Amino acid sequence: MIGFLGEYEVSLDSKGRFLLPAGFKKQLPEEWSNQFVISRGIEPCLTLYPMKVWEPIFTQISQLNDFDPKVRSFQRLFLNGATSVDMDTAGRLLIPQNLKDVAGIDKDIVLFAKVKVIEIWDKRKYKQLFETLSANDFSSLANEVMVKPPTV
Secondary structure (H helix, E strand, C coil): CCCECCEEEEECCCCCEEECCHHHHCCCCCCCCCEEEEEECCCCCEEEEEHHHHHHHHHHHHCCCCCCHHHHHHHHHHHCCCEEEECCCCCEEECCHHHHHHHCCCCEEEEEEEECEEEEEEHHHHHHHHHCCCHHHHHHHHHHHCCCCCCC
């Protein structure tokens, strides 16, 4: 798997579940289980990690120096609310209420493929994010972060 591609608008049902779009399901390798971790994102969104992606991140975080106050703060912020979720037989995933509150998610969400994870945004916040980014901003940002050409 090289990663996820795509962006989908979906709605939460009355229990806070959403249907993982078929486009994302097709991109999950067969040997991966239907287990995920959902956690707060860096921006005001949530991040959905396939368990195979979460495990090395968790291992790395658990090996950080626990005597460093910055590490402890980072661990608390990053792991706060992280929850293991299983896809049900209908292909739905539950967003816990505490995480919906953190991301300001109501009913309509956007699932955005960000390489190996899927970001879960409140639809209005996601739209606002792109309304504030102009073509010139994007050009400058691309110039700053894409310094090296990709290696093949």
